[in-house]
Structure formats: C-alpha cells, structure tokens
Amino acid sequence: MASAFTDNNNVYASKFDKGHLPLPPANKLAVVTCMDARIDPAASLGINLGEAHVIRNAGGRAPDAVRSLVISQRLLGTREIAVFHHTDCGMLTFKSEELHDIIKKDASPEAVKAADAIGDFLAFPKIDENVKEDVEFLKGHPLILEGTKISGWVYHVETGKVSQVV
Ligand SMILES: [Zn+2]
Numbered sequence: 001m002a003s004a005f006t007d008n009n010n011v012y013a014s015k016f017d018k019g020h021l022p023l024p025p026a027n028k029l030a031v032v033t034c035m036d037a038r039i040d041p042a043a044s045l046g047i048n049l050g051e052a053h054v055i056r057n058a059g060g061r062a063p064d065a066v067r068s069l070v071i072s073q074r075l076l077g078t079r080e081i082a083v084f085h086h087t088d089c090g091m092l093t094f095k096s097e098e099l100h101d102i103i104k105k106d107a108s109p110e111a112v113k114a115a116d117a118i119g120d121f122l123a124f125p126k127i128d129e130n131v132k133e134d135v136e137f138l139k140g141h142p143l144i145l146e147g148t149k150i151s152g153w154v155y156h157v158e159t160g161k162v163s164q165v166v
Contacts (some may be wrong), residue, residue, distance in 0.1 A: 033084040034060040052163035059091035086155040096121040109111035
C-alpha cells in the first residue's frame, strides 16, 4: 500500500491549492475521535482543511488525547472540544488485561515492561457511558482551559450518522 503513496500524492498535489492556510484552526475546534478506518471525520462533519484539529487514537479516548489538546488550546487557540466514540468500535471487544496477556505470551521482557508502562489500554464496554465519562474527564482536567465548550457524540458506522450524547 505504501508503495502507492507517491503516485497517489502526485495526483493530489497537482490539484492542491490550500498552501496558504494559517496554522491555527479557523474554527477553534478540536475533534477527538477513533482511529477506526471506516470513519472520515472531515467528510462526515463538514470540516474543511485548516478548520479543526482532528486527534485520533484507539477509541477516541480523551485521556489519550490530553497531550495534543493542551498544545491545541494553549499554542494554537482552540476553544471547543467534540469527543466522538462510535458503534462497533474495536475498543468494545476486549479488556485491557486481555491485551496485556496477549503481549506477555510471545513478547520480550522489554516489551512486557513497555506494555506495563502503558498500563490501561482504555478499552470500554458501553459507548454512551464512555462518551459521558470522557467529557467529564476533560471538564475536570486541570490542563483543559476553563470555559471550553465540550460536547460528546456517537458516530454510527452503519449509517454515517452522528448523534449527540452530551
Ligand atoms: Zn473505534
């Protein structure tokens, strides 16, 4: 797949005309969402190039996004956060301990130690509850700016629709 990058990029770059955009996101918005390959945050939410930060990780988990959010807010001026989790997320299918067990089975002692350093892989059993939990986490986080508008959403991979939870 990576072998096609250059060819694909040549096509993209030949039509590219957005090189003038400023660094800070125009909509002062940061979206936290899952890395799931079926989600296109920009297209599904109508976000154009230069308008928002999109922070992606496994599950769209807020605790995993704090480092990026601090940079987004303090250095690049965003003042709104939207947290998205989604239906059929891989994070609903395992428990953190199970992933630790998988790693312990065949990985080196160094790898096991590195996994221990990660600790919680932040899997979760219920989508809506976890969206609320992540929004509360951000609202109570000392590094997230006071007055930040924070909302929580679910993206439905079956329909492409979003619904607001909080
Ligand atoms: Zn997911």
